[in-house]
Amino acid sequence: MIETQELTKIFDDFTAVNHVNLNVHAGQILALLGPNGAGKTTTVRMLSSILRPSSGWAKVAGYDVYTQPSEVRKMVGVLTEHHGLYGRMNADEYLIFFGELYGYSRSQILNKINPLLEQLGMDQFRKKRLGEYSKGMRQKLALVRALIHEPPVLLLDEPTSAMDPESAKIVRNAIKSLSNKERTIILCTHNLVEAEELCDQIAIIQEGSIILNKSMQEVKNSLVGSPVFAAKFVGSMDGKYFDLPDGIQIVNRNESIIHFKVEKPTIQNPVLIRLLTEKFDLLSFEEIPIKLEDAYLDAINQIKKSNHDE
């Protein structure tokens, strides 16, 4: 549904997006993850045919972003960081205006927006001036605007940035409800929790280049490595040593807790648990939650450091 090949954008003497290759299929949600200024918005603008690539190409829903911009825009719904609403209009007027720009009649537009407004809990606010809307409501309305022409591709550029947690949750739930088998979504964010919650694929963009593009699980594995399990014992484990099978190692230990790094948990965990139960009084054995955010920041810092060293 979305395919890019060596997609590059250069502004004067600054390379904003550098040889980006992406491939997102129908039904997938890709998180384009990166810090501010990494090139996420420029990538989205190229994918929505607002900016022309300096080199490389991109196809969205089968259309080339450079040679078929109007067709691309018909296929894409874009939600920008800034909602861009007109404060003196109400929701109905606003959505009818955008619907008319897509060539729909008033009745067609109302047929399309009624269920969407209802789904997002906006029905009772449709006659209220948009200037009086809260951030969350504004973004939800902008989401309805992006969906008015039922696009198979959704590009969401930092939809919850600068939002309070409650508004962000509302918008996230709304996004979740829009995912289906026919729809491809790219979600630009620097919020890892959001990416983890909504997406099944992650591409990390740093200084215009994609430095990692994998499924969520693969990303976790590559950033965090093998999962770590905490074994808690009854009594002290000081001075007690034992042989471990290959692929398991101790990464941390204190008086009554030992942290094990297990390469293949499905196979090795039963073996490890049996060993620990046989030799010691094992109280509990559980996985330590992966701190993807820390790992991500570590990875970004490592890349920055290596670039700096070069």
Added chain:
Amino acid sequence: MQLTRLKRAIMMSNQLKLALVITKREVRDQFRDWRIIFPILGLTIFFPFLMNFTTAQVLQFVNRYGATIVGERLVPFSMMIVGFFPISVSLVIALESFVGEKERGSIEPLFNTPLLDWQIYIGKLISSIVPPLFASFVGMLVYCVGLIIDGVPLPELHLIIQIVAITIIQAVVMVAGAVVVSTQATSVRAANLLASFIIIPMALLIQGESIVMFWGNYATLWWVVFGLSILAILLLRIGLAHFSREELLGRDIDVLNFRWGWKVFRMNFLGNATNIKNWYQLEVFPYIKEIRYSILILSLLVLVAFFVGKSQITRFEFPVEQLGVENMQAQLTLLSQNWSFGNFSPVIAIFWQNIRVVLLAFILGVITLGIFGVLPLFASIGIVGYIMSLLGNAGLSVSTYFLGFILPHGIMEIPAAVIATAAIFQIGVILATPDNHQTIGEVWIKSIANWAKVMLGLVIPMMILSAMIEAWVTPELALWLTP
């Protein structure tokens, strides 16, 4: 064939319909903003009555002293002012519509729709022009009704048509100019600062029009309409060329990037040349070829200026005796003695004078998209034509004057001036040519680099040479030819 044309017409009408959706929204939005409604209402209803009152008072006063002509001229002038004030609001509306949307981020959702750039541009342009223009017409109507009530004769119909035409074209110029300004600003504040490029020339224009109106030379107003129409077309073309998604969202225009600017300038000035010969071959002469049509236009303009200047002898009479032609030979003898060969002071003075004219043309050209850059050349050649006509009328030999006083250095000086002016004229030509890969700033830097290239490579050497000829050869030749 006809079917294709019909299809195209239907498609065009559908595309225009979508542009009008934007117009409709914008107009509706304007009428919800009291900051726009109140000034427009004031200028439409209150101001014409005030003008009626003032006109009636002035008429009474001037008629008391028999200066009825002042009163006659005041009535159409006031009508023009009544019409102008509401359209001045169009500038504010246009800046708000184009830059305000950009600043608030509401333009991006518009850009995400399948609308073409020109549809968004036209939709916004119409919405910025029509309401103020409508208010202007209502204001003028109210003013005319007031005149009828006061028993003051209305201006003649042709004058009313002229005023309406001027009002419309001024509104278009202001809005089209505002769009060009908008493409170079990301905030309304920045746009308002840049808007002085529109407001100041407009204020000067109104003053000029006022003079023309009080002077009573109404035919000149059609020339104003004609000139403004050309400017409007040029501005609309520049606006269309630069109002693009890429330009509006893809550029960092608030920060002056000197390094980049210098790089662009250097690249266009030097190119890939490695030595002077190489520079002439790769940069200077190819650029002359590139601007050949501008050179051709300017050459034709030189001829036009000459004949226009010549024709002005009937309008602006000049006493021949003041030319001092009777003791021409004595003057030339003195000149040739003072400007002897090897004396560089007259050469420097002549060269400096010519360069100043070219620099004036450059400044005028840079701020008026190349249009008024042609004025110094036009005026200089016009004066030559006028003087030749004057000499002819005085019974002196025009050919002697031309061969002795103009041709020796003119053969070098006039082409140099034409080339320099053509390079300035080219700024407007390039700006008005759609090129989505270049910003207005980039085009300006490149044009200035090209102008500098032509100046340094050709114009300055030619002008130095012509100044030498003018100082050392022309007086001698003129002396030899003068009976």
